[in-house]
Structure formats: C-alpha cells, structure tokens
Amino acid sequence: MNENLETAAHPESLRRVAIDPVSRVEGHGKVTILLDDDNKVHQVRLHIVEFRGFEKFIQGRPYWEIPVMVQRLCGICPVSHHLAASKALDQVVGATHLTPTAEKMRRLMHYGQMLQSHALHFFHLCSPDLLFGFDSDLTKRNIVAVAAQYPDIARQGVLLRKFGQEVIRITAGKRIHGTGAIPGGVNKALTIAERDELLKEIYHVIGWSRDAVKLIRQVHEQDPDLYDNFGTVSSNSLSLVGANGELDFYHGKLRACDAQGGKIFDGVDYRHYNDYLGEEVRSWSYMKFPFIRSLGSTDGWYKVGPLARVQNCDHISTPFAEHARRDYFDYAGGRPLHAPLAYHWTRMIEMLHAAEVIKDLLHDDDLLGDQLVVQGERQREGVGVIEAPRGTLFHHYQVGDDDLVTMCNLIVSTTNNNQAMNEAVRQVARRYLHGREVTEGLLNHIEVAIRAYDPCLSCATHALGKMPLTVEVVEADGRIASSLSKA
Amino acid sequence: MNPTFTLDGRAIPFLPGQTILQAATAAGVFIPHLCYHPEFKPHGSCKLCTVKVNGRHTASCTMQAAPGMSVESETEEINGERRALTQMLFVEGNHYCPSCEKSGDCQLQATAYHLGMMSPHYDHFFPNRPVDASHPEVLLDFNRCILCSLCVRASRDVDGKNVFALSGRGIDTHLIVNAASGKLADTDFTLADKAAQVCPVGVILKKRKGFAVPIGERTYDKAPIASVAVAGEK
Numbered sequence: 001m002n003e004n005l006e007t008a009a010h011p012e013s014l015r016r017v018a019i020d021p022v023s024r025v026e027g028h029g030k031v032t033i034l035l036d037d038d039n040k041v042h043q044v045r046l047h048i049v050e051f052r053g054f055e056k057f058i059q060g061r062p063y064w065e066i067p068v069m070v071q072r073l074c075g076i077c078p079v080s081h082h083l084a085a086s087k088a089l090d091q092v093v094g095a096t097h098l099t100p101t102a103e104k105m106r107r108l109m110h111y112g113q114m115l116q117s118h119a120l121h122f123f124h125l126c127s128p129d130l131l132f133g134f135d136s137d138l139t140k141r142n143i144v145a146v147a148a149q150y151p152d153i154a155r156q157g158v159l160l161r162k163f164g165q166e167v168i169r170i171t172a173g174k175r176i177h178g179t180g181a182i183p184g185g186v187n188k189a190l191t192i193a194e195r196d197e198l199l200k201e202i203y204h205v206i207g208w209s210r211d212a213v214k215l216i217r218q219v220h221e222q223d224p225d226l227y228d229n230f231g232t233v234s235s236n237s238l239s240l241v242g243a244n245g246e247l248d249f250y251h252g253k254l255r256a257c258d259a260q261g262g263k264i265f266d267g268v269d270y271r272h273y274n275d276y277l278g279e280e281v282r283s284w285s286y287m288k289f290p291f292i293r294s295l296g297s298t299d300g301w302y303k304v305g306p307l308a309r310v311q312n313c314d315h316i317s318t319p320f321a322e323h324a325r326r327d328y329f330d331y332a333g334g335r336p337l338h339a340p341l342a343y344h345w346t347r348m349i350e351m352l353h354a355a356e357v358i359k360d361l362l363h364d365d366d367l368l369g370d371q372l373v374v375q376g377e378r379q380r381e382g383v384g385v386i387e388a389p390r391g392t393l394f395h396h397y398q399v400g401d402d403d404l405v406t407m408c409n410l411i412v413s414t415t416n417n418n419q420a421m422n423e424a425v426r427q428v429a430r431r432y433l434h435g436r437e438v439t440e441g442l443l444n445h446i447e448v449a450i451r452a453y454d455p456c457l458s459c460a461t462h463a464l465g466k467m468p469l470t471v472e473v474v475e476a477d478g479r480i481a482s483s484l485s486k487a
Numbered sequence: 488m489n490p491t492f493t494l495d496g497r498a499i500p501f502l503p504g505q506t507i508l509q510a511a512t513a514a515g516v517f518i519p520h521l522c523y524h525p526e527f528k529p530h531g532s533c534k535l536c537t538v539k540v541n542g543r544h545t546a547s548c549t550m551q552a553a554p555g556m557s558v559e560s561e562t563e564e565i566n567g568e569r570r571a572l573t574q575m576l577f578v579e580g581n582h583y584c585p586s587c588e589k590s591g592d593c594q595l596q597a598t599a600y601h602l603g604m605m606s607p608h609y610d611h612f613f614p615n616r617p618v619d620a621s622h623p624e625v626l627l628d629f630n631r632c633i634l635c636s637l638c639v640r641a642s643r644d645v646d647g648k649n650v651f652a653l654s655g656r657g658i659d660t661h662l663i664v665n666a667a668s669g670k671l672a673d674t675d676f677t678l679a680d681k682a683a684q685v686c687p688v689g690v691i692l693k694k695r696k697g698f699a700v701p702i703g704e705r706t707y708d709k710a711p712i713a714s715v716a717v718a719g720e721k
Contacts, residue, residue: 060618062626064697069586093695173702177585180701188701373699402620403694 005426008034008043019443022046022450029455031425031446039436044429046422046450048287055408063089063399066408068179070395073412074456076120078177079113079168080388080413083250084395087384089183091271092399094376101369102185107250108361109171109180110386111354114249115205116164117389118306118351121454122212122344123157130219130344134448135441153215156208160351163198163205167358170194185373195362202359206320209352213324216345221331231340231424231449234259235301236292237308238277238416240270240387245314247321247353249387255312256292256302261336264292270385273394279411287418290411301419303338304391305453306346311336316349318356324349340424340452347454388413390454414455424449492556494538499552507547507558508536517713518560519569519598521576521687522635523548525719527644530636533576535569535598570602578609579658581616581630582688588697589689591705595633597712619664621672624694631689632662638691642682650676662690 008014011034020030034043054073058066067085071078083106090098098106128141131150139145147154165175170190172178180186220227238256242248254268254276268276279288280297291300302308316322328345361367384395391413398407428449432442489500494511501510506529511518522533529548536547539559547560559565576582576595584590619627634653639662642650650671654663666673676682683691702708706715 062618062620062692062694062697064695065586065588068588068698072585178702179698182698187699188704400620403626404618404620 005041005044005429006422011043014042017438017443019446022447029450031450033429033433033438033446035433035438039433039438041429041434044422044426044446045284046418046425048285055410058405058408060404062403063092063397063405064183064403066397066405067181067183068177070410071177073410075176076456077113077117077388077390077413079109079172080386080393081395082172082178083110083181084384084386084388084393085397086181086183087251087386088382088395088397089384089399091382091384092379092397093183094378095184095374096376097374098185099369099371099374100366101189101371102373103250104361104364104366105171105186105189106181108190108358108367109168110250111357111361112164112167112171114164114354114389115209115351115358116161116168117454118347118354119157119160119164119212121389122216122347122351123154123160125454126344126451127153127157129444129448129451130216134445135439138440138444141444156211160205160208160212163201164354166201167198170198182373184375187372189369189372190367192368195367198358199362202355202362206352206355206359209348209355210320210324213345213348213352216348217327217331220341220345227341228337228339230445231428231452232338233420233423233427234338235303235420235423236264236295237312237336238292238302238304238392239309239312240385240392241266241313242317247309247313247316247325247350249309249350249354251386254385254392257312257336259336259338261311264294270394271383273383273385273396273411277411279415285418287415288411289418290416291419302416303420304413304416305343305389306350307337307340307343308391309387310346310349316353318353318360321349321353321356324352340449343452343454390414390456391416412456414453417453417455421450421453421455424453490552490554492552492554492558494558495561499558501552505552507538507540507550507552507556510552511547511560512717515717516560517717518547519601519712520548520716521594521598521633522637524637524685524687527637527640527685530640533633533635534572537565537568539565566602570604571608573599573602573604574606574608576633577604577607578611579614580632581611581613587631587689588692589631591700591702591708593689593707594687594712595631597707597715600707601712616661619669619671620694621670622676622694623672624678625671625676625683626692626694627664627671628690628692629662633688634660634662635687637685637687638662638682641685642676642680645681648675648680648682650674650680650682 014034014036017033018030022029022031029046029048032045035041054070058069067082070085071082073081124143127146131146132140169175172180236256236258240248240252241255242252254270255266256264258264265276276293277290278293279290281288291297292302310325316325381398386393393413394411396409397405400406425446428445432445491498491500494516499510499514508518518536520536522530523536531546531549534546537544538547541557584596590596616629636653639651639653642648649665652663652665653660655661664671664674
C-alpha cells in the first residue's frame with residue numbers, strides 16, 4: 001500500500017469513489033478515494049471545492065466596514081470573524097486597551113458563540129453517529145431520529161444552541177451577522193433587562209453542558225479502542241493561551257506543542273504570526289496547508305480547535321470545566337490524545353467552560369457601563385487572532401492613509417486543520433476501507449473523521465488569486481487529453 | 488374650507504400650490520419616494536411616487552393638486568410598478584445591504600421593505616465604481632448612488648458650492664465631483680454642508696463612524712419608512 005496516500009503513483013488505472021458532498025459539515029467539500037481492482041486504497045484526498053474571494057474584494061473598502069463584511073464568510077461562527085477583524089482594526093485606530101465594558105461585551109458575544117456552535121456541532125451534526133453507530137441505518141443518522149429516540153438529549157441540544165444565539169442577539173443586535181463590535185470597542189452595552197433575561201436561563205445551561213460532558217465521556221468509555229484509535233494521527237498542536245496559561249477563547253499568546261506535549265514555541269505575540277507560521281499551496285485543493293516554519297511543511301503541520309486548546313492550556317479558569325479537563329487527562333494518562341473523536345469530548349468541556357464564563361460575566365457590572373469606544377494614534381497595520389469554535393483564526397490587514405484596506409490575509413481555523421483532516425481520513429481509509437467492498441456505511445466512517453474536526457469549508461476557501469487552478473479533460477480510458485493550469 | 492381631491496377614495500384637503508405628494512403627506516398618507524425631499528424643489532426623476540390621476544400615470548411630487556382629482560396610489564398595479572423601479576435601482580448599482588453602514592438608515596432599503604421586494608429580480612449590472620476616499624472626513628461610495636440629485640441640489644441651492652453634478656446621458660448617467668481631479672479632497676466640501684446631510688442612501692458618509700449605532704436603534708428599526716416619512720415631512 002502507498003503509505004502516504006496523498007498521491008497515487010498511477011491514478012489513471014484506478015477506480016474513483018467520491019463522497020460529494022461531505023454531509024453534516026458547514027460548507028461544501030468532497031472526498032475522493034482511488035481504489036484498485038482488489039479494493040486496495042491508493043489515494044485519499046479531502047477536496048475543498050468552494051471559491052470565495054474575501055481577501056481580494058475587501059481591498060479598497062473602508063476599514064470600519066470590514067468587521068461586518070468579513071463575518072459573511074460564515075453563518076455558523078460569524079462572531080469569530082467579526083471579532084478577529086475588530087481586534088486587528090483596534091490596532092489600526094490605536095486602541096491599545098479597550099474599556100472594560102467593551103472587552104467584556106465582546107467576550108460575552110464570543111463565549112455565546114462558542115456555546116451555540118459547539119452545541120450545534122455535537123447535538124445536531126454528530127450525535128447521530130455517536131448514538132446510533134457510524135454504519136447505522138442511513139435514515140436514522142439525523143437530529144430528527146435523535147429527537148425521537150433520545151428526546152431529552154435533543155431538547156437540551158436545541159436549547160443550548162438557542163441560548164448561545166440569544167447571547168449573540170443581545171450583544172450584536174442579531175442572532176446571525178450583527179454589528180456589536182466596532183474598531184476601538186463596541187456599539188452597545190448590556191441593559192439590566194437584557195442581563196436578567198440571560199440570567200434566568202444560565203444555570204440550566206450550565207447543567208445541560210455538564211450533562212453533555214458526561215454523555216460524551218460515557219460514549220467514549222464504552223468503546224475506548226474505537227474512540228482512541230479511529231483516524232488517530234499524532235501531530236503538533238496550536239492555540240492561544242491566556243496570560244497565565246489558562247484556556248482563553250478571546251485573547252492570549254500563541255503556544256505550539258509537539259505530539260508529546262512539549263512546547264515548540266510559547267508566549268508568542270500573535271502580531272508576529274508570520275514569523276512562526278507558513279502556508280503551502282497544493283495543486284489539488286483550494287485550501288492552503290499551514291505549517292510551523294521551524295519544522296518545515298512536511299513535519300510542521302498541526303491541529304487546532306478544542307482538542308489542541310484543552311490539551312495545550314495549563315488549566316481552565318472555571319471550576320466545572322477544570323474538573324472535566326482533569327477527568328479527561330486522567331483518562332488520557334496525562335498525555336495528549338490525538339484521536340479525532342476526542343475532539344467531541346474536549347468540545348463539550350469547552351462548551352461547559354463557555355457557559356460558566358457567561359455566568360460570571362453576567363454578574364459583572366462592567367457590562368452595564370457606558371464607556372464603549374477608545375481611540376489612539378492611527379496605525380497602518382493590525383493583526384487580530386481569536387480562538388474560533390473550530391480553532392485559531394488569524395485576520396491581518398493593512399490600511400492606507402485614506403482609510404481604505406490595501407491588504408488582507410486570513411488564516412481560517414479549518415485551514416489550520418487541513419493536513420490533520422486529510423491524514424485522519426487516510427488513516428480511516430487504511431483501516432476500514434482497504435481491501436473491502438465499499439459500502440455507504442464504510443464511507444460514512446470517512447465522514448465521521450472529517451466531522452470530528454467540525455470543519456467549516458465555507459470559511460476555509462476565502463482566498464482568491466493564490467490557488468493554482470488546473471482544468472483537465474480526461475478520456476474515457478483515463479488518459480489526460482488536455483490540461484490548462486493557472487499558476 | 489380647503490379644496491380636496493380623493494386619494495384611494497379618501498378626501499385629501501390641500502392648500503393652493505401644494506403637490507399631490509405634499510398634500511398627502513400633510514394628511515398622514517405616505518406615497519413612496521426617493522428623489523423628493525421637502526426642503527428642495529421636486530426633481531421628478533426616480534418615479535417612485537408615481538400615481539394615477541384620473542387614470543393617467545404622473546409623478547405625485549411634481550403634479551399640483553387640483554379640486555376633484557381622483558388619485559390612485561396604493562393599488563396592486565402601481566405598487567408593482569414601484570417595486571420594479573426599486574428592483575432596477577438595486578441592480579443598476581452595487582447595493583450590498585449586509586455590509587453597508589447605511590443599512591437600517593437607508594431610504595432605498597426601507598422603501599424596498601415597504602414595497603415587499605423579496606429579490607432583485609433583474610440581472611445585476613455590477614458596475615465598476617471606485618470609491619473616493621480622498622477627503623479626510625467624508626467617504627464617497629458611488630456604488631450606491633441612485634441619481635436622486637439631492638446632493639447636487641443641496642450643494643448648489645443651499646451651500647452655494649456646486650460640488651456635485653450628474654454627468655453622462657441615459658444609462659451612463661453618473662454622479663461626479665466638480666474638481667479638475669474629480670476628487671472630493673480638491674473641493675471646498677465640508678461635513679457641515681447641507682449636501683453632506685441629504686443622501687438617502689450610502690454614498691456620502693462621515694468617515695470612521697460606520698456601525699456606531701447598534702441594531703435596534705437605527706431609523707427604520709424603530710418605525711417603518713411610511714411612519715418616519717409622514718412624521719418628518721408633515
């Protein structure tokens with residue numbers, strides 16, 4: 001078997017199976033698998049087939065429009081883009097420190113989003129696989145069937161997501177694509193009525209989140225061989241951590257760890273991200289492949305997202321989530337796990353943390369303040385980094401003296417996981433598909449591995465003019481009749 | 488006792504010299520419009536205020552009221568025509584409400600909502616209209632211009648500066664800045680000018696203030712355009 005599985009030696013002689021589209025993920029992607037006559041796997045690729053163009057078309061737009069415009073990259077985690085752009089543009093307007101009201105309003109918005117996005121992913125998209133089995137009856141693999149068989153679980157999932165959406169609505173004006181953050185601060189604080197509305201629900205939300213952690217732990221412990229080994233590929237990991245090494249979704253310094261948990265770099269000011277991270281382009285995908293520069297593109301790829309964050313941080317600042325983190329580490333034997341399915345467990349720990357942070361924020365009177373915006377000496381460049389639900393998100397802008405954006409670079413969470421997802425599906429293909437007759441249930445195993453990363457393929461395909469595009473005309477016998485490439 | 492005309496069957500009193508639109512507004516009846524502004528002479532160009540007077544189409548902002556007129560406005564036929572005109576305005580420019588800072592304060596957007604416009608219907612022109620960011624305080628985003636000429640009239644008739652003009656003919660008509668360079672920075676335009684206050688859409692914008700007003704507090708979040716226009720223009 002071709003060990004690498006990225007590129008087959010003789011693709012023209014192989015049979016092609018495509019999973020198109022990959023279902024129950026955000027955006028549009030496909031997986032192609034090349035098999036020989038004995039069903040042996042020779043090539044597996046996760047392709048991203050959407051084409052967006054945000055980095056290009058925001059050039060020439062006024063900088064204050066950007067936080068609202070770029071959030072249209074996504075309908076699930078728009079708040080992440082909204083806030084990453086706002087953080088970058090804080091630097092452009094010289095706002096080195098936001099007012100307590102502004103920073104806490106943004107945090108509340110962001111933690112509301114983490115809660116709703118994690119709930120959506122776990123309950124609506126993944127719970128059918130976890131509760132019914134990866135190759136269960138296809139007609140049951142959906143949230144409606146979960147609601148029929150496990151009504152309490154489905155109900156809690158729906159209500160958790162609803163609460164997160166309400167937090168966003170109250171802080172940003174709308175559940176999706178609001179306007180709360182502006183360069184230098186926010187455009188509103190919380191009213192007492194709004195705070196009390198959220199306080200009515202928050203203790204239920206914390207309880208349901210604790211139940212969700214228990215549920216995924218039980219699922220994991222019922223079949224540790226499957227959950228620990230399914231699609232498992234060791235790698236580096238990257239995340240922000242707070243000033244004291246704690247889990248922090250809104251702000252911090254960059255930390256990268258190797259597969260054993262040893263630090264590759266730590267305490268890095270994210271404004272210098274470009275010195276530490278590079279991006280590679282490959283001809284067969286619209287999605288770039290980021291890597292840690294010091295390790296090179298072959299060995300420097302890394303994971304981001306809940307698994308990376310929970311394992312990279314030193315502790316979690318809220319009690320229930322910290323207890324859950326310690327439980328998780330006890331299970332893992334004190335070492336990092338590299339199992340894609342462990343993403344679900346860590347994602348639920350993060351959801352619990354988000355709920356606890358929201359509770360703490362709602363008891364903080366700074367949210368009711370009236371000092372919303374600060375400004376300072378105008379700058380020409382800003383970098384904003386945030387931990388989005390799916391991982392570390394980078395926004396980098398340059399702005400001219402006329403206030404128009406001249407340069408934009410985005411490294412989106414899912415892009416950071418590109419190699420990790422590809423390696424995971426190859427691992428699953430090796431173990432489950434190799435030499436077997438391909439069935440729908442087996443193909444869903446591939447999707448389960450991708451789904452664990454909660455990829456947002458729409459977000460990940462933001463680039464324009466950087467991806468090499470190749471059009472090939474293929475004869476019936478597999479020969480390439482003609483080929484046209486754009487470098 | 489003032490003379491009256493009927494508007495959709497209702498008697499509307501009017502003063503000598505009042506147009507149908509002015510009299511209707513004074514009586515609390517909204518007739519959609521974009522290029523009309525109560526402080527300026529009517530222009531009659533957007534045609535959104537078209538009504539039928541005794542069976543014939545006419546712009547209500549320019550037609551003087553007369554005793555006994557029978558005027559139709561809120562009919563399926565006329566609102567359908569207004570909706571089509573609004574859709575044409577959307578596709579002739581580049582109107583991206585989702586990221587426009589005038590969203591919620593924009594008369595074009597509010598009018599589209601009022602008329603129940605659910606889609607642009609026509610193919611977009613996607614014109615190439617670079618923004619003018621040369622002025623230190625004001626951004627001009629020509630992508631959103633609907634050629635209402637309110638800035639032209641305000642600058643000429645109130646500010647006495649003639650900063651703006653409409654140039655070209657027919658479908659090529661476009662807003663220009665009266666400077667050799669064509670740039671706003673090379674005029675004596677200031678934020679205090681009346682022309683800086685009258686744009687019904689998102690062309691003339693005070694820089695660095697976009698999105699400072701939260702959703703829920705914007706003009707048309709609080710009341711629909713029919714109420715806002717009648718309250719403000721009585």
